[in-house]
Structures are given as structure tokens and as C-alpha cells.
Amino acid sequence: MSHEAVKAVQAAVSADPENVPLRLALADLLVASGRPAEAVTEAAKVLARDPGNAQALALVTGGVGDGPTASAPTPEAAPAETVSPETASSEAAAPQEPAADTPPDFDWHHAEQQLDAAVPPPFVDPRQAETGxxxxxxxxxxxxxxxxxxxxxxxxxxxxxxxxxxxxxxxxxxxxxxxxxxxxxxxxxxxxxxxxxxxxxxxxxxxxxxxxxxxxxxxxxxxxxxxxxxxxxxxxxxxxxxxxxxxxxxxxxxxxxxxxxxxxxxxxxxxxxxxxxxxxxxxxxxxxxxxxxxxxxxxxxxxxxxxxxxxxxxxxxxxxxxxxxxVSPPDATARAAILRTHLAARPVAGIDLAALTQATEGFSGADLEHLTVTAAEKAMTESIAAGSVQPLTMHHLQLALAEVRPSTGEWMQSARNVVRFANDSGRYDDLRRYLSTREASGKSGQRKGWWS
Ligand SMILES: Nc1ncnc2c1ncn2[C@@H]1O[C@H](COP(=O)(O)OP(=O)(O)O)[C@@H](O)[C@H]1O
Ligand SMILES: [Mg+2]
The missing domain is CATH 3.40.50.300 (P-loop containing nucleotide triphosphate hydrolases)
Structure with a gap:
């Protein structure tokens, strides 16, 4: 199940939080995407609105994932000793693996060796290089x-x-x-x-x-x-x-x-x-x-x-x-660091991190990761067509930017309401400060592209 589909339904649920069928659809999508913990959270929210909802009850009672609570609960069900690895972590699957439809005769190893010889790694982080x-x-x-x-x-x-x-x-x-x-x-x-x-x-x-x-x-x-x-x-x-x-x-x-x-x-x-x-x-x-x-x-x-x-x-x-x-959305410095980490793991050339950072205002860390994965897919498709590895460039990132949208906007909208109407205790003061700094610097609107 695509990350994009989940994000689209999440956005729809944020816009219409009382819509129970929509939230159940999101829970189902999360299960199908191997994110059972988030599915349970959504199901619990459905139960808060519609306590008898059978589908939500089924999800909350362990009908998701392969964990020990996935089967019908029994009195003997072992409690916490049987905790299993969090399947949600599979979200971060290594993206640089060739797609299943890569021609069987394409020699990735040889092609990457060729590229390694021709293009030196574009990012060298002294901290990583010296200490690992x-x-x-x-x-x-x-x-x-x-x-x-x-x-x-x-x-x-x-x-x-x-x-x-x-x-x-x-x-x-x-x-x-x-x-x-x-x-x-x-x-x-x-x-x-x-x-x-x-x-x-x-x-x-x-x-x-x-x-x-x-x-x-x-x-x-x-x-x-x-x-x-x-x-x-x-x-x-x-x-x-x-x-x-x-x-x-x-x-x-x-x-x-x-x-x-x-x-x-x-x-x-x-x-x-x-x-x-x-x-x-x-x-x-x-x-x-x-x-x-x-x-x-x-x-x-x-x-x-x-x-x-x-x-x-x-x-x-x-x-x-x-x-x-x-934990605020990454600022420019953080975005540069996150982008560098994800790009450094791939064959890249001519990356203008400053331009990329400027064009990704409002992106979460996960959005940035998704952006680099999307650009890598485009470079990979080109490589397959050309029969040799084509490095990921700003061109691929530009194409990816047309597809990947920043996801923090919906959350910011609810956050604004909380700060306005439900912050009497001052609990969300750091959120209030964050929002006002953002608004003062005019960053809450459109992102700019280096190509425009
Ligand atoms: N500040 C950050 N620095 C580096 N990577 C980040 C940062 N924020 C998010 N990421 C990337 O985004 C992914 C998703 O973040 P995650 O911690 O799962 O988000 P959350 O728990 O807030 O929903 C992480 O696995 C990481 O790759
Ligand atoms: Mg999390």
C-alpha cells in the first residue's frame, strides 16, 4: 500500500475528524501498510466516537499484524514477555534496491562500479568519516x-x-x-x-x-x-x-x-x-x-x-x-542534515543542498525521506533505460518535488486552534512560540522552487 495513499487519507481524516467510516478506512490502510500501531490508535479514536463499532473493536482487539495479540485473545495469552518487533519499522525499507521489474540481465554491480570510478562521493561529512x-x-x-x-x-x-x-x-x-x-x-x-x-x-x-x-x-x-x-x-x-x-x-x-x-x-x-x-x-x-x-x-x-x-x-x-x-518540523539546518543523510546513501551528483532546503519548507523528516526515495526511483528508471547507472541529480529531485507535498500543514492547522482555544494552562507555550515565529517570518505559506 502506497505511502501516498495513506497520507491522502490521513489528510482527509484531519479535515473531517468525526467521520467514522473514513477513519476506519485509514485504519485498514495502515494495517495493509504494515503500520499496526497507528491502526490501533485510529481504531481507538473511532471507539471514542462510536463505542460499539465492531470493525474498530476487531482492530483494537488484535486483528492486526502478526504479533502475539493478533489471534483471538485467550485467558492464557502471554502478556508482555511475548512482545514482538515493531512491524511499523518496515516503513523505512531500503529504497535503493532495484525494483522487481528491473531487467534480469541488468548488471547493477558492474554499473555501480563504473559510476564509483567516475563520480566521487559528493558529500563528505568529517564527523562520519573520522568516527563513524x-x-x-x-x-x-x-x-x-x-x-x-x-x-x-x-x-x-x-x-x-x-x-x-x-x-x-x-x-x-x-x-x-x-x-x-x-x-x-x-x-x-x-x-x-x-x-x-x-x-x-x-x-x-x-x-x-x-x-x-x-x-x-x-x-x-x-x-x-x-x-x-x-x-x-x-x-x-x-x-x-x-x-x-x-x-x-x-x-x-x-x-x-x-x-x-x-x-x-x-x-x-x-x-x-x-x-x-x-x-x-x-x-x-x-x-x-x-x-x-x-x-x-x-x-x-x-x-x-x-x-x-x-x-x-x-x-x-x-x-x-x-x-x-x-518536536517541531525540521528547520532549514535540520532539513539540510536530513536530506544529506538520505542522499548520501545513493549515487548522486551536483546536489545543491541550499536550494533543496529552501524548496522544502513545511516538509517533515519523513516527507524528506519520501522525496529522496521518489527522486531515486526516477534516477533508477532512467538508469534502466540507459543501461548504466545515472546519478540522482537536481533534475530528479525537481520531478519528485512536483509529486511529494509537505504533510505538516494539516497538523499545524489543528495546532493553531489548540493554541488559540485550549492553552490556558500554558502547556502548549512552545507551540505558540513556534507558530508565531513561523508566521512572523512568513514561512507558513507557499514553498518556493529554485526552478521558478
Ligand atoms: N530531525 C530528524 N533528523 C533526521 N531524520 C529525521 C528527523 N525527523 C524525522 N526524520 C526521518 O523521518 C522518519 C520518520 O520520523 P519518525 O520519528 O518516525 O516520526 P514521528 O515519530 O514523529 O511520527 C525517521 O525515521 C527519520 O528517517
Ligand atoms: Mg512515531
């Missing part, structure tokens, strides 16, 4: 929780473009206190509490958490939403409890990451009738986060969501996820 920026391996896997996107290379903060203020907040809140426990203790700083990352889809929340995992190693655990949500009575609560217990019993201070937390913590007032069992998960989460203040010093909760305003207020109260940090 991807450290091998990942945090050891603890029982009951999964490493984030297993199989992907371990990354660190240096791999995340921009977002310096977010890195600083994460550093101050728990990374430095964990690394320098004695100094932290002397200043009366103990490791406890929680922080919520929020922002438009595709702007790096999960990626940032992967970087935190890379920074912390064994001190990081991640809850896999599709393995926890289970409609068998009380099972979701038990699963949540066992994941928190696992994290409490981890050696040393630990960060537990709850990605797409809206699947577990939607506003309870909307969860009525047959969907009321989903309230149990909110209550259990509150219970676990409260006990963070008591018996389990050393446990920090990091959560992420696209829509913090859909969460139950109680989850955001002091002592729980009481700090919300905006």
Missing part, C-alpha cells in the same frame, strides 16, 4: 519490552537533525542525571517523572527516542502498543503492569518509552458503552505513573503522541507526564 556515526548493536533486549525498531542501526543524538532544544530538555531531564548519578544526587535531583514529546507526524519523535536509546543503552526500554492492548477482560491492564514491573526491575535507572501513547490514554469521557473497557488502560497507566513517585525511584517515562490534546487530562497532571515538549 552509527555505532553497531543496540541495547540488550529486556524481557517483556522490546528495543525500538530492532534491526535498525543504533543512532545517537548526533544523527537527529536540528531539535537542539528538545535534545537539551531530554539531557537535563534524565540523560545527564542518569550518567552522573552522584552529582545529580548532590543537587537533590532524583530520576522520576515523565515527559511527553508531541508534534506533527513524521517529524522525528520516534527517531529521537531511538537516539535516546542509543545514548542510554540498557537503561532504555520501549513498550510496544500492539502487544499490550488486548480486549480480554483486564488483560491490557495486566500487560501494562508487567511492562512497568519489568522496567522497575531493570538494573539501574531506566527510561520507559511509550510511543503513540494515545492508544492507551484517550480521554475517558469519550470511552463509553462497549469501549469502556479501554478506560481500564487509562486507569492502569495512571496507577503505574503514580507509583513512580513512591516505590520506584529510578524510573522515568518518556511518551510520544501526534495529538496530545486527545489525551486524558489526568495523564498530563503533575507527577505524571507533566512536561510536554514540541
Amino acid at each position: 556515526h552509527l555505532r553497531p548493536g543496540g541495547p540488550p533486549q529486556a524481557e517483556g519490552v522490546a528495543p525500538l525498531e530492532p534491526g535498525l542501526p543504533r543512532i545517537s543524538f548526533a544523527d537527529v537533525g536540528g531539535l537542539d532544544d528538545v535534545k537539551q530538555r531530554l539531557n537535563e531531564s534524565f540523560i545527564q542525571p542518569m550518567r552522573h548519578a552522584e552529582i545529580a544526587k548532590a543537587f537533590g535531583k532524583s530520576l522520576r517523572g515523565g515527559l511527553l514529546l508531541y508534534g506533527a507526524p513524521g517529524c522525528g519523535k520516534t527517531y529521537m527516542a531511538r537516539a535516546v536509546a542509543g545514548e542510554l543503552g540498557a537503561g532504555f526500554m520501549s513498550l510496544v502498543m500492539t502487544d499490550v492492548v488486548d480486549s480480554y477482560r483486564g488483560q491490557t491492564e495486566k500487560n501494562i503492569h508487567s511492562v512497568f514491573q519489568e522496567a522497575r526491575h531493570n538494573d539501574g535507572p531506566t527510561v520507559l518509552f511509550l510511543d503513540e501513547i494515545d492508544a492507551l490514554a484517550l480521554k475517558r469521557s469519550g470511552l463509553t458503552g462497549p469501549a469502556s473497557w479501554l478506560r481500564g488502560s487509562v486507569n492502569q497507566l495512571l496507577l503505574e505513573m503514580d507509583s513512580m513517585q513512591g516505590n520506584n525511584d529510578g524510573l522515568y517515562v518518556l511518551a510520544a503522541t501526534n495529538h496530545p490534546w486527545d489525551l486524558d487530562e489526568a495523564v498530563l497532571r503533575p507527577g505524571r507526564l507533566d512536561r510536554a515538549v514540541l
Whole structure:
């Protein structure tokens, strides 16, 4: 299922959030695209609006993906020990593989060798060249929780473009206190509490958490939403409890990451009738986060969501996820870094990063990745026709820019409304500042092309 189709339906759902059939169609598309966690989130939102909806119930109760909760839940269903790798990570499939319709006699190896000889790599990043920026391996896997996107290379903060203020907040809140426990203790700083990352889809929340995992190693655990949500009575609560217990019993201070937390913590007032069992998960989460203040010093909760305003207020109260940090769409510097990373992995020539950065205002990190994949497909098609590798150039990127649209606009619209009508507590002040800076610099409108 194409990324474009999902994005188109996501845009339609943002424009018409109460449209239940449309949201169900989105959930189905997400399942077909191998993104079960997001499908569950959409299904939970349907249940908040239409509690008896059979299709949404089926999705939430584990009819998605190949995970252990995919089959009909049974009383014996193993809880968190059986967490499986997050299938959503398959989204980032390596794009430079030749397409299935590549002629069988096309010698890619030979062609790439020819090209390597003729065109030197156009980007040389001294940091990568000297030290190698991807450290091998990942945090050891603890029982009951999964490493984030297993199989992907371990990354660190240096791999995340921009977002310096977010890195600083994460550093101050728990990374430095964990690394320098004695100094932290002397200043009366103990490791406890929680922080919520929020922002438009595709702007790096999960990626940032992967970087935190890379920074912390064994001190990081991640809850896999599709393995926890289970409609068998009380099972979701038990699963949540066992994941928190696992994290409490981890050696040393630990960060537990709850990605797409809206699947577990939607506003309870909307969860009525047959969907009321989903309230149990909110209550259990509150219970676990409260006990963070008591018996389990050393446990920090990091959560992420696209829509913090859909969460139950109680989850955001002091002592729980009481700090919300905006993961904003990448600014020019971050876009340049992200584009460079994705382009550097391919045969390219004559890339004008400055022009490209200017033309991609409003693009999320995921949009930028999609743009480079689309341009690579065009260069590949040309290569096949020519019988030799043609490097990806600005021409291919220009063609791709005509197809790939920035996706953050819809989210920005809802964000504007939240800042205007629902920011009495000041929780979204960083969002307010971001929006006003953007509007002041006139960046909220059209993007410009270097070709126009
Ligand atoms: N700041 C960033 N720096 C580098 N890559 C990024 C950044 N933001 C997003 N990306 C790219 O976009 C992809 C999608 O981001 P992701 O973290 O899954 O978004 P979110 O969780 O906010 O929806 C990432 O896998 C990464 O390749
Ligand atoms: Mg994510």
C-alpha cells in the first residue's frame, strides 16, 4: 500500500475528524501498510466516537499484524514477555534496491562500479568519516519490552537533525542525571517523572527516542502498543503492569518509552458503552505513573503522541507526564542534515543542498525521506533505460518535488486552534512560540522552487 495513499487519507481524516467510516478506512490502510500501531490508535479514536463499532473493536482487539495479540485473545495469552518487533519499522525499507521489474540481465554491480570510478562521493561529512556515526548493536533486549525498531542501526543524538532544544530538555531531564548519578544526587535531583514529546507526524519523535536509546543503552526500554492492548477482560491492564514491573526491575535507572501513547490514554469521557473497557488502560497507566513517585525511584517515562490534546487530562497532571515538549518540523539546518543523510546513501551528483532546503519548507523528516526515495526511483528508471547507472541529480529531485507535498500543514492547522482555544494552562507555550515565529517570518505559506 502506497505511502501516498495513506497520507491522502490521513489528510482527509484531519479535515473531517468525526467521520467514522473514513477513519476506519485509514485504519485498514495502515494495517495493509504494515503500520499496526497507528491502526490501533485510529481504531481507538473511532471507539471514542462510536463505542460499539465492531470493525474498530476487531482492530483494537488484535486483528492486526502478526504479533502475539493478533489471534483471538485467550485467558492464557502471554502478556508482555511475548512482545514482538515493531512491524511499523518496515516503513523505512531500503529504497535503493532495484525494483522487481528491473531487467534480469541488468548488471547493477558492474554499473555501480563504473559510476564509483567516475563520480566521487559528493558529500563528505568529517564527523562520519573520522568516527563513524552509527555505532553497531543496540541495547540488550529486556524481557517483556522490546528495543525500538530492532534491526535498525543504533543512532545517537548526533544523527537527529536540528531539535537542539528538545535534545537539551531530554539531557537535563534524565540523560545527564542518569550518567552522573552522584552529582545529580548532590543537587537533590532524583530520576522520576515523565515527559511527553508531541508534534506533527513524521517529524522525528520516534527517531529521537531511538537516539535516546542509543545514548542510554540498557537503561532504555520501549513498550510496544500492539502487544499490550488486548480486549480480554483486564488483560491490557495486566500487560501494562508487567511492562512497568519489568522496567522497575531493570538494573539501574531506566527510561520507559511509550510511543503513540494515545492508544492507551484517550480521554475517558469519550470511552463509553462497549469501549469502556479501554478506560481500564487509562486507569492502569495512571496507577503505574503514580507509583513512580513512591516505590520506584529510578524510573522515568518518556511518551510520544501526534495529538496530545486527545489525551486524558489526568495523564498530563503533575507527577505524571507533566512536561510536554514540541518536536517541531525540521528547520532549514535540520532539513539540510536530513536530506544529506538520505542522499548520501545513493549515487548522486551536483546536489545543491541550499536550494533543496529552501524548496522544502513545511516538509517533515519523513516527507524528506519520501522525496529522496521518489527522486531515486526516477534516477533508477532512467538508469534502466540507459543501461548504466545515472546519478540522482537536481533534475530528479525537481520531478519528485512536483509529486511529494509537505504533510505538516494539516497538523499545524489543528495546532493553531489548540493554541488559540485550549492553552490556558500554558502547556502548549512552545507551540505558540513556534507558530508565531513561523508566521512572523512568513514561512507558513507557499514553498518556493529554485526552478521558478
Ligand atoms: N530531525 C530528524 N533528523 C533526521 N531524520 C529525521 C528527523 N525527523 C524525522 N526524520 C526521518 O523521518 C522518519 C520518520 O520520523 P519518525 O520519528 O518516525 O516520526 P514521528 O515519530 O514523529 O511520527 C525517521 O525515521 C527519520 O528517517
Ligand atoms: Mg512515531
